[in-house]
Amino acid sequence: MAGEAQGSNWPLPKLYFTVHLGSQDNEASFQEVSGLDIEPQVIEYRHNDSVKFSTIDMPGITKKGNVTLKKGLFINDINFRKWYDAIKMNTIKKETVIIQLLDEAGSLVMTWTLDNAWSTKVTATDMKSDANEVAVETLELRHEGLTIKNG
Template sequence: MAGEAQDGNWPLPKFYFSVRLGSQDNTVSFQEVSGLETETQPIEYRHGDNKLFSTIKMPGITKTGNVTLKRGIFVNDNNFWRWFDAVKMNTITKETVTIQLLDETGSPTMTWTLTNAWPTKITGTDMKADANEVAVETLELSHEGLTIKNG
C-alpha cells in the first residue's frame, strides 16, 4: 500500500500527550506545547601557528529556549496566575515539568523533562464579539535544563 512503512512501524501522532507540573501526580490538560528545543552554541577557534586560514568549530554552551503551553480558561482556575504572581513577589517556586508523548494505549513513548521551570510570561485570551472559539491562555516557562528520554 502507498505510504505504508516496510516493517509496520508508524510515526507517532502528536495530538496525544500529557503534561505534569511539579512532583504532584496531577496532570494538567493543555491544547498545545511548543518550544521543546535545545542547541549547542559553536565556539570558533584557530591556533596561531595553524597553516590553514580557517577556524575549527568546537561545542560550546548548551542553550534552551522557553517552552510555551496553551490551554483553555476555566472558571475559578487561577493556579497559573498565582504561580506567576509569586515571581513578581520574588518568592518563586521552581518546578519540574514533565511532558510525555503517548502511544495509543496511553503509555509514554517520549519524555521531555524541564528542570527548575518557572513562568516568565502569561498571556490571557484575546476577545472578539463575533468569535466562536474557546478562550485560551498562554503560559511561557523558562527552565534550567531539558532532558529527553525516548522509550
C-alpha cells in the same frame, strides 16, 4: 514507494500527551506544548599556527528556549496566575515539569523533563466579538535543563 507493503514502524502521532507541573499528582490538560528545543552555542576557534584561513567550530554552552503551554480558559482556574504571582524579587518558585507523549493505547513513549522551570509570562486570551473560538491562555516557562527519554 506507493503500493508496497508497509512495515509496523510508523512515526508517532503527537496528539496524546500529558503535562505534570511540579509533581505526578498535578496533571494539567493542555491544547499545545511547543519550544522543547536545545542547541549548543558555537565556539569558533583558530589555532595560532594554523595554515588554514578558517576556524574550527566546537560546541559550547547549551542554549534553551522558552517552553510555551496553551490551554483552554475555565471559570475559577487561576493556577497559571498563582504560579506567576509566586515570583517576587529574589524569590522564584521553580518546579520540575514533565511532558509525556503517549501512543494510541495510552502507553508512555517519550518523556521531556524540564528542570527548575519557572513561569516567565502568562498571556490571557484575546477577545474578538466576531470569533467562534475557545478562549485560550498561554504560559511560558524558562528552565535550567531539558532531559529527553524514550519509553
